[in-house]
Amino acid sequence: MTDTTAAPVTVPGTPATARLLAEAARAVDAPDLVLAVSRNGVRTVHTGGSAEPGPVPRELMAYELGSASKPYAGLLLARLVAQGRVRYEDRAADLLAPGFPAHPAVRRITLRHLLTHTSGLPGLPADFYPQAVPRWSTDPYGGYPADRVVRAFLRARPRHRPGTRWHYSNFAVSVLGHTLAAATGTPWEVLLHQQVLAPLGLDATRVRPGPDGTDAVGHRRDGTPVPALDTGGFTAAGAVRATPLDLLTFLEAHTEGAAGSPTDSSLATALTEVTRPVLRRGLRHAHTHTLTWFQHPTPYGPVLFHAGATLGQQAFLGFRPGTGLAVAATATRRVHRADTFVATAYGLLTETR
Numbered sequence: 001m002t003d004t005t006a007a008p009v010t011v012p013g014t015p016a017t018a019r020l021l022a023e024a025a026r027a028v029d030a031p032d033l034v035l036a037v038s039r040n041g042v043r044t045v046h047t048g049g050s051a052e053p054g055p056v057p058r059e060l061m062a063y064e065l066g067s068a069s070k071p072y073a074g075l076l077l078a079r080l081v082a083q084g085r086v087r088y089e090d091r092a093a094d095l096l097a098p099g100f101p102a103h104p105a106v107r108r109i110t111l112r113h114l115l116t117h118t119s120g121l122p123g124l125p126a127d128f129y130p131q132a133v134p135r136w137s138t139d140p141y142g143g144y145p146a147d148r149v150v151r152a153f154l155r156a157r158p159r160h161r162p163g164t165r166w167h168y169s170n171f172a173v174s175v176l177g178h179t180l181a182a183a184t185g186t187p188w189e190v191l192l193h194q195q196v197l198a199p200l201g202l203d204a205t206r207v208r209p210g211p212d213g214t215d216a217v218g219h220r221r222d223g224t225p226v227p228a229l230d231t232g233g234f235t236a237a238g239a240v241r242a243t244p245l246d247l248l249t250f251l252e253a254h255t256e257g258a259a260g261s262p263t264d265s266s267l268a269t270a271l272t273e274v275t276r277p278v279l280r281r282g283l284r285h286a287h288t289h290t291l292t293w294f295q296h297p298t299p300y301g302p303v304l305f306h307a308g309a310t311l312g313q314q315a316f317l318g319f320r321p322g323t324g325l326a327v328a329a330t331a332t333r334r335v336h337r338a339d340t341f342v343a344t345a346y347g348l349l350t351e352t353r
Contacts, residue, residue: 021035064308074115093106096175120167122171206242301320301321305319
């Protein structure tokens with residue numbers, strides 16, 4: 001349970017939502033916790049945790065998103081497609097390394113396959129683990145740079161024919177990032193800023209650690225601090241850092257009726273495109289996915305969401321299209337088997353009218 005001696009803070013939107021968030025926070029044990037809800041642009045933010053708050057309010061700290069970075073990559077791809085700069089069916093190897101020899105199955109992998117986890121690639125390259133295991137709890141990704149990710153892709157042997165099976169892959173989404181950078185002649189970090197962060201006004205979102213004191217510090221289960229995440233060559237799959245308030249801004253852009261909807265036609269098109277279901281998987285095709293979000297049915301309509309975790313932090317992003325409801329949550333403790341964080345955040349999204 002969260003230690004209430006850490007003086008939880010609630011930024012009131014509506015009293016009912018404030019009470020809901022305060023109750024939900026009691027179920028999560030973490031040094032720092034932020035639960036944030038937006039209803040048609042009206043925000044309610046609850047902060048708390050077992051650690052004493054620092055000089056920077058928790059809702060203004062930047063948190064590591066881990067795999068919850070992937071919706072940013074998806075929106076970037078969708079906007080580049082809307083601008084006519086790339087196509088979903090473009091073959092990644094042709095853009096990334098034209099003329100370079102590669103396995104025929106690799107040659108068939110498209111940008112859509114990479115983003116939707118249907119490329120046939122494994123979760124991580126086979127040669128990733130020998131260098132990562134010795135530093136698994138401190139820096140598993142930092143020793144695997146971008147050029148190595150690209151080389152691993154070009155010499156890969158996909159497990160399945162592209163487009164036939166779903167298998168979650170940080171490797172694939174990372175390759176997508178390098179491919180879009182090559183196709184546009186623009187570094188990933190710059191491209192993401194130009195196409196997504198700046199147009200949406202996400203001034204407190206970045207892919208690298210910020211100035212001292214502005215980034216949340218992750219913790220192991222025993223409360224020991226862990227170093228800031230270095231994603232190495234896997235930037236597109238997990239490097240985004242953002243404040244909870246910026247996360248709400250990002251989610252509000254995906255919901256109809258939120259204030260400040262984008263007026264740029266390519267961005268508006270992209271925001272619509274990433275909410276559209278594109279595949280089903282699992283027994284009786286029970287699991288639905290958009291280009292970049294997981295989608296579940298609820299009594300109040302479909303919900304779209306993505307969670308992420310790093311060595312010492314967790315994040316959850318979700319929204320209900322067409323309702324103006326968005327939920328963002330962050331916590332600074334490493335995930336574990338009995339963890340309640342994702343279930344708590346998901347409940348705010350699915351159990352709230």
